[in-house]
Amino acid sequence: MSDKNNKIPFNEDNYTHNINRNNERKLDRRGFMKTLVGAAGVFAVSSLPWGVLAAKELGGLGDKKYPKQKIADLNSVAVGDAVDFHFPGEHDSAILIRLSEKKFVAYQNACTHLRCPVFWQKDEGDLLCPCHHGKFDVETGAPTAGPPRRPLPEIHVKVENGVVYAVGVKRYEA
Amino acid sequence: MKRSYIPVALLLAVLMLNIIATQYMVHQYFYQNYTNTIIAAVVNVILFPVAFLIYKKGVMVND
Ligand code: FES
Numbered sequence: 713m714s715d716k717n718n719k720i721p722f723n724e725d726n727y728t729h730n731i732n733r734n735n736e737r738k739l740d741r742r743g744f745m746k747t748l749v750g751a752a753g754v755f756a757v758s759s760l761p762w763g764v765l766a767a768k769e770l771g772g773l774g775d776k777k778y779p780k781q782k783i784a785d786l787n788s789v790a791v792g793d794a795v796d797f798h799f800p801g802e803h804d805s806a807i808l809i810r811l812s813e814k815k816f817v818a819y820q821n822a823c824t825h826l827r828c829p830v831f832w833q834k835d836e837g838d839l840l841c842p843c844h845h846g847k848f849d850v851e852t853g854a855p856t857a858g859p860p861r862r863p864l865p866e867i868h869v870k871v872e873n874g875v876v877y878a879v880g881v882k883r884y885e886a
Numbered sequence: 887m888k889r890s891y892i893p894v895a896l897l898l899a900v901l902m903l904n905i906i907a908t909q910y911m912v913h914q915y916f917y918q919n920y921t922n923t924i925i926a927a928v929v930n931v932i933l934f935p936v937a938f939l940i941y942k943k944g945v946m947v948n949d
Binding site for chain 2: 749763862
């Protein structure tokens, strides 16, 4: 920080000699803080679309409506047994498991790793994918072992007059 | 005119939180945990006024 810009080189009517531009490009503490605040603003603005998209998914815009479809008669499925069916389309294979007298769960049975079919293992109480030994929790569809990282898409089931129906898909992603 | 570097440190901490929240938000979105995505987005948005307040305080008191 020399004084060279502050000196009047020679005596004349010089209108710029008193403009001190020495520190113009220095990033001082205040400037640095401004940059940080700006960065926080950019982060804030850029998270908005993610929030909106997530809210949309939650709000059920991602939930398509499907006509309810009969899976099986209540009496034909013993407790602990599983039935394969197709829902919502005829190429979307799915599996229904009767966990107790009242409780049914159903999932799209394409493994969330590489889409091999998932099987119900009665004695272990697990949904097993034979391809790379992925396992899923039968109550929630959440992956518990192996390569899969996303849960199996759940199918909502309803029991009416002794018949089990599939009424909707929680979310299906190819 | 004694300047304090505490606001600077605080702002750096805010920036770190921003980065963490953003990373978490994007990942949770693809894991389809949309509630967590929204929480992270809200955290990110709230961090901006926080950063601004820290800046205001730091500038007015110490400069
Ligand atoms: S396809 Fe199911 S574990 Fe790889």
